Amino acid sequence: MRDWHKSTYSAAADNCVEVAETASGAAVRDTGNRELGHLDFTRKEWAALLGALEMKNHSNA
Secondary structure, X not given: OOOOXXXXXXXXXXXXXXXXXXXXXXXXXXXXXXXXXXXXXXHHHHHHHHHHHHHHHHHOO
C-alpha cells in the first residue's frame, strides 16, 4: 500500500493533489477524485516536473 500525502505544492484550496513516493519515482492523484486512479512518474519525469514548478514559482514572485 502506498503512503499518500498532500503535495506541498497544493495550496489550502480544494484543488489538491496527493503524492506517494514509489520505487521508480512518484505517483500523483487528485484528492477529490481518488477513485479515478493516479499518474505514475519516473524519477527523471518527477524531477523535471518539480523543476518546472519551482521555475514557475520563482517567476511569479
